[in-house]
Amino acid sequence: SEQHFVLSDPTGRCVVIEPSEHPLKLIDNPLGIMTNMPKFDHQLERLQDYLDFTPDFLNGTLAPNTFHVTTGKLSGKKTPPGAYTPKGRYVRA
Helix, strand or coil: CCCCEEECCCCCCCCEEEEECCEEEEEECCCCCCCCCCHHHHHHHEEEEEECEEEHHHHCCCCCCHHHCCCCCCCCCCCCCCCCHHHHHHHHH
8 A cells, every 4th residue: 555645834824645646646635634545636526425516626726724624514425434443544634
């Protein structure tokens, strides 16, 4: 399994570094959370089973330090897992 890295700066900007490509892949991460597997874009896809992201989040126009990145509408979505697996912890975070 490959390692992913999350970095943030004093402005609140957070990025993910994925070593799966050469050169390394740098991805903006307004969520501020990460798990090592799978790749970050796949993690975001999986999260949409549990919540709806705001249009600003989906368009990449989210302002720095935005607290809410979801619409808050959970109707018809899966219930987050209660396990302490990496997936379960990530979804709850």
